[in-house]
Amino acid sequence: MTDDELRHLVRRVVAERLAPSPHAPGLQAHHVPVTVLDVRAHTSHGTFRVPAGSETGGPCVIEPAVPCDHCGYCKSMGH
Numbered sequence: 001m002t003d004d005e006l007r008h009l010v011r012r013v014v015a016e017r018l019a020p021s022p023h024a025p026g027l028q029a030h031h032v033p034v035t036v037l038d039v040r041a042h043t044s045h046g047t048f049r050v051p052a053g054s055e056t057g058g059p060c061v062i063e064p065a066v067p068c069d070h071c072g073y074c075k076s077m078g079h
Helices: 003-018
Strands: none
């Protein structure tokens, strides 16, 4: 497949996705209702308590050879 063929294919697919749906006037062809969730309630956003030394500028909990710079990594699951 040449670059021009690929560009043509991408443009065609994008045009199809952005075209109005014949079944629902005013909506896009692949419109899907979205439910907004409160991401703060997800477990990946939970934090842990850490030793007081890291809060006051002591050594980093993750890498004790360096001072804590309050990045918050030690409070998370690493996400």
